[in-house]
Amino acid sequence: MITRHATKEIIYFFVLTMAAIGVIACLAYVTGAAWLNWLIIFPVLFYGFVLFFFRDPGRKVPPGEENVVAPADGYITDIETVEEPEFLGGKALRIGIFLSLFTPHINRSPVDGTVRYIKYHPGQFHNALHSRICGRENEANSIGIDNGSFPLLVKQIAGIIARRIVCTPCVGATLSRGERIGMIKFGSRTELYIPVSVNFTPKVKLGERVRAGSSIIGVIGKEVTP
Template sequence: MFHREGQKIIITTFFIAVALILVSHFYVDLEWLRIGIQLLALIFLILVLQFFRNPKRPVTPRFDEILAPVDGKVVAIEEVYEPEYFKENRRQVSIFMSPLNVHVTRYAASGTITYSKYHPGKYLVAWHPKSSTENERTTVIMHTPKFGEIGYRQIAGALARRIVNYAEEGEQVTQGQDAGFIKFGSRVDLLLPLDCDIAVAINQKVVGAKTCIAAFRKKDE
């Protein structure tokens, strides 16, 4: 299965690849050059297809866990001051996605969307410390039954030029549900309560809608 955000790009790439293969077949006499063009066209098509893949991952919602919103590698776990919405310290878990990762964003928890805003910005590399506040990004906040309000940011990277965000204020969403897409290299920051138990480590690879990022800490613990 492929994500709907890639449909136009996939179709365009397919026709370009077919055209290159046909042109090289009929008009390129040098065999090595003809084969090279055809291989490059096929490789490019395969890369586009793998980038927009959208594996189905059924989720039984777990209200006491925050699941990974994307596939990637954990690059930061830190306490930060969040100035846009919370205006207080939060536990930030940052996940970097390479161009080879699945780039679907999924809701990390079930709840109600209370805030959703797009910010234009720069295109610093996604692991740059200032990318969270200076890059093109979206900020989404949701109210959850166990954790209260949690947030996440989709952050464009050096190659990304478009963030797709489906979250709308007032909407009820379900853990694991499709929340959007970021094209060509990016990062997602989770903004969690300070008292939750982080379940991942730096450099750990995580899988969207499967890996537990944080667990609810009972008040008597």
């Protein structure tokens, strides 16, 4: 399935692909060089990659309210304790996920809950692999979610290629674990922040590949008194 957020891009690249095919066909006809027709395969492959990039695969959400699922597809690049003053107002465990051009870019809610905070941050477009720099300076969108027992923050961060972040819920929206909450177009990272006051046990390690909505990124126990 192709995500509904890609309608403009799919139309734009389709027109571009057809134009490229037309130019190649005309050159082959005018010059009489039939071998030029083989070049048509390149714009076709490019358009195929565009469709591949904007895929939105279905996911089976694992049962269990204690399970926190990955908010994005990609590779775990960070698991560390940091200050999170924007929404949580204190120390939090940050889990960073890098999304390459070859992974689906749909973001999903890691828990059941209600959206309490959304803020867009304009910024730069540093390489999303450089977590410390891009986390502070890149274009980003923050989504604060309250699941009734604790709050957490999902941060969508644009990368060196990405130029558009899509956030579908609004403040007050009720989310189900694994529900789609948006996407980041063309290479990016997603970060999950959970307060250290919560008894959260990570179930992933650095370099591990996760899938949005289906991979268990950690397990929640009882809240710890600060």
